[in-house]
Amino acid sequence: xxxxxxxxxxPLVSEICQRxxxxxxxxxxxxxxxxxxxxxxxxxxxxxxxxxNRRIRGVINxxxxxxxxxxxxxxxxASVWQEAATVNTTYSNLEFNLQTGKRGSRGGxxxxxxxxxxxxxxxxxxxxxAAAVFLMLSALAGDKEVIVSRGEQIQIGGGFRIPDILALSxxxxxxxxxxxxxxxxxYLNAVSPDTAMALSVHPSNFVIAGFTAKPTISDLSSNLPExxxxxxxxxxxxxxxxxxxxxxxxxxxxxxxxxxCFSGDKVLGGPQSGIIVGKKKxxxxxSSHPLMRIFRPGxxxxxxxxxxxxxxxxxxETGHTELILNLPEKELKSKAQKILRGLNRECFxxxxxxxxxxxxxxxxxxxASWAIKISLNRKATDILxxxxxxxxxxxxxxxxxxxxLNTATLFPEDTAHIRNALKSLLSGNKP
Ligand SMILES: *Cc1c(COP(=O)(O)O)cnc(C)c1O
Numbered sequence: 001x002x003x004x005x006x007x008x009x010x011p012l013v014s015e016i017c018q019r020x021x022x023x024x025x026x027x028x029x030x031x032x033x034x035x036x037x038x039x040x041x042x043x044x045x046x047x048x049x050x051x052x053n054r055r056i057r058g059v060i061n062x063x064x065x066x067x068x069x070x071x072x073x074x075x076x077x078a079s080v081w082q083e084a085a086t087v088n089t090t091y092s093n094l095e096f097n098l099q100t101g102k103r104g105s106r107g108g109x110x111x112x113x114x115x116x117x118x119x120x121x122x123x124x125x126x127x128x129x130a131a132a133v134f135l136m137l138s139a140l141a142g143d144k145e146v147i148v149s150r151g152e153q154i155q156i157g158g159g160f161r162i163p164d165i166l167a168l169s170x171x172x173x174x175x176x177x178x179x180x181x182x183x184x185x186x187y188l189n190a191v192s193p194d195t196a197m198a199l200s201v202h203p204s205n206f207v208i209a210g211f212t213a214k215p216t217i218s219d220l221s222s223n224l225p226e227x228x229x230x231x232x233x234x235x236x237x238x239x240x241x242x243x244x245x246x247x248x249x250x251x252x253x254x255x256x257x258x259x260x261c262f263s264g265d266k267v268l269g270g271p272q273s274g275i276i277v278g279k280k281k282x283x284x285x286x287s288s289h290p291l292m293r294i295f296r297p298g299x300x301x302x303x304x305x306x307x308x309x310x311x312x313x314x315x316x317e318t319g320h321t322e323l324i325l326n327l328p329e330k331e332l333k334s335k336a337q338k339i340l341r342g343l344n345r346e347c348f349x350x351x352x353x354x355x356x357x358x359x360x361x362x363x364x365x366x367x368a369s370w371a372i373k374i375s376l377n378r379k380a381t382d383i384l385x386x387x388x389x390x391x392x393x394x395x396x397x398x399x400x401x402x403x404x405l406n407t408a409t410l411f412p413e414d415t416a417h418i419r420n421a422l423k424s425l426l427s428g429n430k431p
Contacts, residue, residue: 004048008055016047053393060394060414064369064406065358066321069157071395073265073272074320075411080307087303094299107302111283113309117239118249120260120277124286125305126295130160132261132274133233137169137197139289140229140259140282144196146171147228149182151208152201156235162201171196180208184215184223197229200257202247204235217247221256229258229282236357237262237275240312241322243357249277258282264305267357269312269319271304273297321357324408325367333370335407339419340372348422349373353399355408369408371399372418376425383425390421 004013020043028034059071067073097104107125114123126132137146146166153175155161166173174195176186187198198220221230238246246267252260259282264273274295276283286292297305311317318326336350353371374383374396383403387394394417396405405418 004045004052007052008048012051013044013048016051017044020044020047053388058392060392060411060417061409062394062396062405062407062414062418064353064355064371064397064408066324066355066409067266067358073263074267074269076269076271076304076308077311077317077320080304080311080317083307084300084303088300092299092303094302106296108306110302110306110309113306113313114275114277116313117309118253118260118277120249120253120279122280122283123275123277124283124292125264125297125302126274126276126292127297127301128272129233129235129261129263129274130156130165131295132276133162133199134165134169135286135289135291135295136231136259136261136276137166137171137199138291139286140231141169141171141196143170144172145174145190145192145194146196147174147176147187147190147198148201149177149186149214150175151177151179151182151212151214152199152203154201154203154206156205162199177214180210180212182214184219187215187220188223191225191228195228197231198224199231199233201233202235216255217252217257218255230256231259231261231278232257234260234262236266237264237268239268241267241319241325243267243325253277267319267321269321269323270308271301273301273305324355325357327408329368329370332407335410335415336370336372339407339415339422343419343422344426347375347426349375351404353404353406353408355406367408369406371404371406372422373399374403374405374422374425386425386428387421390417390424392417394418394421 001013020040024035024040061068061071093104095104095106110125111123115121126135148162148166153162163173172194174190176182176190200217200220217230217232224230232252234247234249234252236243236246238248239250240248249260249262257278259276259278261274261276262268264270264275276286308317312319333350340348340350349372351371351373353369354366355369356366376383380398380401380403384396384398387396387403394405396403398404410418
């Protein structure tokens, strides 16, 4: 039981024990035969283990989807985590100016580092990119009009719909163009004295292909009137990474976007956050908006992001997505070979696969990878479930009725676990 105390807390274990013992008592009173003590303990352990599965725990991502929102998107480098520990386990100058001895601004060097990374005048960090979009709209467009193309009125993940967010912020949505074609003229014709902003949203989880057109950011920037803010929800946070089809933040800034917002935990590879970069005056206006008090991240996020950005600028650390996208295909295959060494090759084979950036970062980006295909006389869903019951849980995918474990997203220390899990699958294999 000590293990379960440690894993889910003593009171939770106690609650489970009481519930199961009460159930047993009822069964006895109803005239059923008594089970053994071992059976009772087994039942309790099983229940504890189910509760433990609801706890936030490390898992092995064998899906080949690098940025999986359900699996915490981008893992942080251990070195970044360790370096930020001090700030989090002592008092810090989070909002204290060491120069003046007075209250200072939150965020340390982060705005400076982000400016260096994106060539923007200034920067601001909030809890996530959804908050970043909402803050831009609320603080800068208030009850005014915001122009959005009909091809970009999208839903990202659960419950984040651009038209709804706009309505919630109090802005009036002015739709322009059509699903597939929107022109610069469409935007210009929609401009009125009440227009505060034109918002361009990166369609990060789908593609419109075929007969399509939309103006570039530089078209919009050079044609929109001075007073209309040009904001881009870039989403994925591509800065120095080479990802085909993705426009880096720097490019948007150079092309004349006034503001660009993106997630800190997608391609960038930092902790969960929303980052807004752009014109100093606009960033200042958002910083002093009351919503900022609601959206500001805590010291944990800020210290991690600051450390990550320093290492990224020093080229000592690479974002997780970039790291994986640059892995040589040969290495991915040899990972699979290493896992399978000496194991039955009729049950486990190495097959070509693809990896995806995922997580609403780049809908088309798929690169070659390798996977272990599991061929046992058992239902694929049962095999997936058994792999999830392993400690640490292993998350695979089903491809044409077989379970595949993609090697792209595996950490070096995962290989031994997968090997053991495959061995235990084999021993329970009913031909
Ligand atoms: C991912 C994404 C968001 C939401 O970002 P979160 O950090 O999950 O809040 C918003 N807009 C775009 C274009 C995105 O890709």
